[in-house]
Amino acid sequence: MHIRPTALLALAALACQLGAANAQVPAAPQPRACPADVPADAICHAGEDGLGGFYWMALPANWKPETGVLVMHAHGGPTDTGPATLKRGEEDLKRWAVTVKAGHAWAGSTYRRGGFGVTMAAEDTERVRRIFVKHFGPPRRTILHGQSYGAAVAAKGAELYAMVDGPNGPVKGPYDGVLLTSGMLGGGTRAYDFRIDLRVVYQYFCKNHPKADEPQYPLWQGLPMNARLTRAELATRVDECTGVRKPAAQRSEQQKANLANIVGVIRIPERSLIAHLNWSTWLFRDLTQLRLGNRNPFTNANVRYTGSSDDAALNAGVLRYTADPAAFAELANDSDPVGKINMPVLTLHAVNDPTAFVELESAYRDVVERAGNGQRLVQTFSDESEHSYLSDPQYPALFTALLNWIDRKDKPTPQTVAALCKGYEAAYGDTCKLLPDYRSAPLANRVPPR
Structure with a gap:
């Protein structure tokens, strides 16, 4: 039987009670x-x-x-x-x-x-x-x-x-x-905003996390609990899209454009791209599904993204999410x-x-x-x-x-x-x-x- 977690605070209180016992x-x-x-x-x-x-x-x-x-x-x-x-x-x-x-x-x-x-x-x-x-x-x-x-x-x-x-x-x-x-x-509630931004901007340009033939899910979930994606496999996908693990001279023109757009919008160095995607995948899965009862504490509904080669197209096409107020409050607390x-x-x-x-x-x-x-x-x-x-x-x-x-x-x-x-x-x-x-x-x- 699957027991749905109710809230981060409820889980913390339960953990304290069980810990005491x-x-x-x-x-x-x-x-x-x-x-x-x-x-x-x-x-x-x-x-x-x-x-x-x-x-x-x-x-x-x-x-x-x-x-x-x-x-x-x-x-x-x-x-x-x-x-x-x-x-x-x-x-x-x-x-x-x-x-x-x-x-x-x-x-x-x-x-x-x-x-x-x-x-x-x-x-x-x-x-x-x-x-x-x-x-x-x-x-x-x-x-x-x-x-x-x-x-x-x-x-x-x-x-x-x-x-x-x-x-x-x-x-x-x-x-x-x-x-x-x-x-x-x-x-x-503030320190991780850029990582939900990273997930949606990355997906707009790369479209491989998830791939089109994989089960789709809201990106604030990080990754479905039953997904078997590994960190090594994700790194391979990122490299296929951006060439981030290759010398710049070995990247295709499309890879160069994808990488420049992603790091330009999110404002992170190339060398930290895979690490941030790891956190916004497996840490987000833990946070939203195990600690917050599969509820979303993040919003990007009205965010205006800048720094790409076509900001208008990006903002029109990027996935948007609205936070669950209770999940946001529990994360804040x-x-x-x-x-x-x-x-x-x-x-x-x-x-x-x-x-x-x-x-x-x-x-x-x-x-x-x-x-x-x-x-x-x-x-x-x-x-x-x-x-x-x-x-x-x-x-x-x-x-x-x-x-x-x-x-x-x-x-x-x-x-x-x-x-x-x-x-x-x-x-x-x-x-x-x-x-x-x-x-x-x-x-x-x-x-x-x-």
Whole structure:
């Protein structure tokens, strides 16, 4: 029998109820060999959180809770939509070994499952923090660090746990500051608009996702649940239409025209086209069908697309969809920040990020300022064209700036962060690429408003 999911919120509530009934006591952290790249004298542990998620923890040599800093990491994605794996957490720790090198303890959750669920992931991150405190003691300071999609998780977590229940009423929550890097900010109701745009614009030009002889479906679904299309097969279709995996000289004239039109309208680099189509296929399938009861939270009904060789024909022929208001509201409640922060928040974003547009920083800034908390937000930017990881010395500079803000009330500026970064170049073997005078443009400059 097929049971139709009713709503993201209902599923989250049910998951909490089932978790409370079925969760085992979280496994105590067990010693594990640290992954490569983590300092050799660090001590690592791993375990299972009792809800199906896994975690890794790394403590620098001589780390003590009474003087130490804990960085709780919320990872990016969601690239996988299946069960959680311990290996995912190991990969995160390897990527963020710079945190341990900077002298801070690191802990991260894999989340209890793959797929979409910002509030769920924030809860899982907090659950791992509590496990850390239980076994290693309460640290002097706790920083919540979110990367990419994890920045949305951390932004939500900062609001969910801004205040917590104390013995005599609400008290300030466990996080002293927040670091958001390469953030997919602005919430699910805004951050993914360009991906529904990509699906409809791609289909207009390529007409092979789905093909004419395949079952047709509304593109906001991502992909039917019973479809057997693989990522490799999709990449082949994209290459057939656009030649994106070939050198430019080997593309046909039609492929060149198709590729130029798609990236011109969606404003993404060629190298990220297949990745974005993957997200707007398998992540959309997870989000709309498994989390939102097969309802559409996206609209492009009145969007005016520009940047093609014939905008009039494109706008006349592109598929149009209107959001289900309840699905939109549930996605907003799960993932959209509202700006109710009571702690310092520092961000870093590459100005040419190919995955999360830098203009998403403006969307988050607008939310925080509307909530009256603009003084608690400082944003920094770098002259880079990457997403998953930026120049090494920038991260210890951000940690130092954030801790100075927390401990000394010394609010940083982009200029002071850039100056701090220079001091870390020799130790971290890379150059700082910060742009102290940069300010992100409005999101509407990059993604057509709706």
